[in-house]
Amino acid sequence: MxxxxxxxxxxxxxxxxxxxxxxxxxxxxxxxxxxxxxxxxxxxxxNAAILRTFIPNPLLNSLARESAEFYHNPPEGFATELLVNDVGVYLAARAENAATLNAWCDQNPEADVRRGDASKIYEQIPMLARGLEIAAYKADDGVLDVxxxxxxxxxxxxxxxxxxxxxxxxxxxxxxxxxxxxxxxxxxxxxxxxxxxxxxxxxxxxxxxxxxxxPFTPYRRHLLITEVLPQVNPRWPVIWIVGEEFYFRPESGGLLMSGCDTVKVTPEQGVITDQAELERIADKAAHWLPTLADARVARAWSGMRTFAxxxxxxxxxxxxxxxxxxxxxxxxxxxxxxxxxxxxxxxxxxxxxxxxxxxxxxxxxxxxxxx
Ligand SMILES: Cc1cc2nc3c(=O)[nH]c(=O)nc-3n(C[C@H](O)[C@H](O)[C@H](O)COP(=O)(O)OP(=O)(O)OC[C@H]3O[C@@H](n4cnc5c(N)ncnc54)[C@H](O)[C@@H]3O)c2cc1C
Structure with missing residues (x-):
């Protein structure tokens, strides 16, 4: 049979x-x-639920763009909600990391990315610490409804x-x-x-x-969400600071943040939260968002990114x-x-x-x- x-x-x-x-x-x-x-x-x-279709690796970048098409136009009956909250994604860098950011964009010429100085970010998020010089923006990227x-x-x-x-x-x-x-x-x-x-x-x-x-290897990464912060506008874009290993975006009335830690773990260790890593996120946040330095953490956790x-x-x-x-x-x-x-x-x-x-x-x- x-x-x-x-x-x-x-x-x-x-x-x-x-x-x-x-x-x-x-x-x-x-x-x-x-x-x-x-x-x-x-x-x-x-995970952080970010739809970012400009990834340094050109192949992954093309997979991301093709997948974004599905999310923006899912098949009939797939979901009743919008799958993408297209708040936009900025990659931003200090002058000394401009070459890295430009290389990401140069490797993916087909991506519809707007490049320029960082002034537009400061217009939207005035509380962000000065120092970012250049930015790349993808308007229809954003946050996925996982x-x-x-x-x-x-x-x-x-x-x-x-x-x-x-x-x-x-x-x-x-x-x-x-x-x-x-x-x-x-x-x-x-x-x-x-x-x-x-x-x-x-x-x-x-x-x-x-x-x-x-041969797969899991790596642990932490995320946290702050308490509700009246200063945060839920329509703020995702901000990814290249070279500083820090990103944040609005979530549940506060901000979701990561310090992009990459620690090799076994699967059992992957969901154990390391307090030191949360403190590193808080330090980065205090630098880039100084007026929010005293914000309380509402939730923190870790997960695994697994690689060949x-x-x-x-x-x-x-x-x-x-x-x-x-x-x-x-x-x-x-x-x-x-x-x-x-x-x-x-x-x-x-x-x-x-x-x-x-x-x-x-x-x-x-x-x-x-x-
Ligand atoms: C902090 C963090 C931020 C991230 N941010 C993003 C992002 O912004 N955008 C993005 O695209 N990706 C992001 N990722 C990556 C993304 O989360 C992963 O690539 C994706 O979830 C992998 O999905 P998966 O189905 O392979 O693994 P999983 O979601 O882990 O699913 C594997 C499943 O297998 C089950 N399983 C395991 N062993 C067994 C077993 N023996 N028997 C039966 N079931 C089993 C598990 O319980 C689990 O449900 C992020 C990841 C992390 C950790």
């Missing part, structure tokens, strides 16, 4: 987007498996036949006579002909993959084992880029390959060739 079940491990943005595009392609026997009791509680629920996007993918996939099972932990791949036959889980054996690994930071746990692991060694996404078939696929290593751009990532993953599963120009660069074979 043929078993055509496709199991996706992990109901974060990567797994949800993949499930959505698989079902859109007519593959309905899809099981989305999640260890937590809710979908999207790991990196997908712990919850609505995740639910849009999951709802769409389920409407088209996919099943989601929560509270079930994937333990290992099951291989018999060199063939992938399914997975072992906390709920027993699940038969499947195809298994898609979309479990974020846990893709780095090599013992789960029965000899077919790939070359920091490129890993999407597609594992050439070592028929039926094994990866949608992992989405680093710091997994929310922004998930529509294209999910579409490419679904092409690889359904057609055996994707014709997208980025597909060969993201394919897992680059990481298995030299092993």
């Amino acid at each position: 043929s078993n055509d079940r496709i199991v996706i491990i992990g109901a974060g943005m990567a797994g949800a987007a993949t499930a959505y595009f698989l079902t859109r392609k007519g593959l309905h026997n899809v099981l989305l498996l999640e260890r937590e009791k809710l979908a999207g509680t790991q990196s997908t629920g712990r 919850h609505s996007i995740l639910q849009g993918f999951i709802r769409g996939a389920r409407r088209d036949g996919a099943e989601m099972r929560l509270g079930i932990e994937f333990h290992s791949l099951q291989i018999r006579d060199s063939r992938l036959v399914g997975i072992e889980t906390s709920d027993g054996f699940i038969e499947a002909s195809k298994v898609i690994i979309a479990n974020g930071a846990w893709a780095s746990i090599s013992s789960s993959f029965s000899g077919y692991s790939l 060694p070359d920091e490129m996404f890993v999407v597609g078939a594992d050439p070592r084992l028929e039926g094994l696929y990866w949608v992992a290593g989405l680093g710091g751009h997994g929310i922004t880029c998930s529509p294209v990532v999910g579409r490419i993953a679904a092409d690889c599963v359904k057609e055996g390959k994707s014709n997208h120009p980025a597909a060969s660069i993201m394919a897992p074979d680059r990481l298995t060739k030299h092993k």
